[in-house]
Amino acid sequence: MIDRSPLAEFTGQVALITGGGSGIGRAIALRYAAGGGDVVVLGRRREPLEETARMAEKFGGRAEVVTCDVRDPEAVTAAVNGVVGDLGRLDALVNNAAGNFISKAEELSPNGWRAVVDIVLNGSFYCTRAAAQHMLAAGRGSILNVIASYAWHGHPGTVHSAAAKGGVLAMTRTLAAEWGGRGVRVNCISPGPTETEGAGAALWPTDEARDRVLGSVPAGRFTTPEEVAESAAFLLDARRAGYVTGDVLSVDGGQWLGKAVYTDPRAGRS
Ligand SMILES: CCCCC/C=C/C(=O)SCCNC(=O)CCNC(=O)[C@H](O)C(C)(C)COP(=O)(O)OP(=O)(O)OC[C@H]1O[C@@H](n2cnc3c(N)ncnc32)[C@H](O)[C@@H]1OP(=O)(O)O
Numbered sequence: 297m298i299d300r301s302p303l304a305e306f307t308g309q310v311a312l313i314t315g316g317g318s319g320i321g322r323a324i325a326l327r328y329a330a331g332g333g334d335v336v337v338l339g340r341r342r343e344p345l346e347e348t349a350r351m352a353e354k355f356g357g358r359a360e361v362v363t364c365d366v367r368d369p370e371a372v373t374a375a376v377n378g379v380v381g382d383l384g385r386l387d388a389l390v391n392n393a394a395g396n397f398i399s400k401a402e403e404l405s406p407n408g409w410r411a412v413v414d415i416v417l418n419g420s421f422y423c424t425r426a427a428a429q430h431m432l433a434a435g436r437g438s439i440l441n442v443i444a445s446y447a448w449h450g451h452p453g454t455v456h457s458a459a460a461k462g463g464v465l466a467m468t469r470t471l472a473a474e475w476g477g478r479g480v481r482v483n484c485i486s487p488g489p490t491e492t493e494g495a496g497a498a499l500w501p502t503d504e505a506r507d508r509v510l511g512s513v514p515a516g517r518f519t520t521p522e523e524v525a526e527s528a529a530f531l532l533d534a535r536r537a538g539y540v541t542g543d544v545l546s547v548d549g550g551q552w553l554g555k556a557v558y559t560d561p562r563a564g565r566s
């Protein structure tokens with residue numbers, strides 16, 4: 297549940313959110329709308345995007361839908377140019393679309409590797425490149441990349457996603473330095489395990505796997521999409537986070553720190 301933001305921090309501004317038809321992307325779109333902004337949600341399937349747009353419109357702003365596969369650079373450029381053509385500006389881009397599944401690295405097919413790396417790394421670059429052409433010309437903009445902590449610590453079974461997210465992290469820091477003097481900020485947000493349409497079935501399909509994931513989170517519960525969205529709003533807001541660029545904000549209940557080995561009561565973990 298997302299309530300109208302008393303800050304109204306995005307009034308008169310426009311955000312493009314990839315993968316905005318579900319999970320974390322939908323929550324970020326709704327939080328931006330709750331802050332008074334206009335939103336465009338992008339993904340492959342129209343129906344879930346339209347549902348997000350209907351929910352966002354209840355906050356009183358404009359909400360549009362673009363069907364597009366982020367792996368197609370020409371379609372991405374047309375989509376971004378269309379947003380600016382229709383809504384007149386682009387203040388924020390959230391690279392949230394992702395694909396993921398668990399596979400042993402030695403059994404992962406080249407096409408399976410390509411599917412995930414193309415969506416996560418290449419797709420994020422295509423969207424960033426197209427959005428930055430408008431943002432740099434305007435001298436303002438904020439780009440937020442949704443990653444995962446295995447971008448820096450790695451994780452067995454997700455070599456494609458970890459490598460792609462690691463690439464997005466390197467891209468973030470590079471572009472933050474490259475564009476820092478031109479008004480465009482680039483940051484990452486790193487959610488902990490979050491029960492969404494895509495993640496649950498792909499990553500913790502059984503009760504046993506789900507319990508194992510929960511056991512890895514010091515806070516003892518899943519992240520909620522709304523928690524991620526609230527921190528995303530902070531990073532996107534130039535008034536509050538205008539001097540933050542090239543950084544990663546973890547919203548994970550301490551998961552990436554909580555590599556407990558001595559899980560017994562004497563260690564404070566059981
Ligand atoms: C624990 C905390 C950290 C959690 C971090 C979470 C990160 C997340 O990203 S959660 C978000 C998860 N959401 C999704 O994955 C939703 C979107 N997913 C997809 O679109 C698909 O899963 C996709 C990534 C496979 C892309 O779909 P599509 O382009 O339609 O690809 P294909 O179905 O044609 O498959 C391409 C290629 O990949 C192989 N493959 C697909 N699934 C699997 C699998 N489960 N295991 C092994 N290989 C798989 C598929 O076989 C194809 O390869 P070839 O057969 O060689 O052609």
Ligand SMILES: NC(=O)C1=CN([C@@H]2O[C@H](COP(=O)(O)OP(=O)(O)OC[C@H]3O[C@@H](n4cnc5c(N)ncnc54)[C@H](OP(=O)(O)O)[C@@H]3O)[C@@H](O)[C@H]2O)C=CC1
Nearest residue numbers: 315319320339340341365366393394444489490492494495
């Ligand atoms: N859930 C979790 O536990 C965690 C998630 N994350 C990250 O958070 C982000 C959101 O995850 P979550 O909400 O769980 O994911 P979901 O699977 O629920 O949503 C992913 C979205 O991306 C869209 N998408 C996928 N492929 C493409 C594509 N090729 N082109 C355009 N859109 C695409 C999907 O829509 P459609 O299929 O219609 O295209 C869908 O709306 C991702 O970047 C993920 O890696 C990070 C850490 C943990």
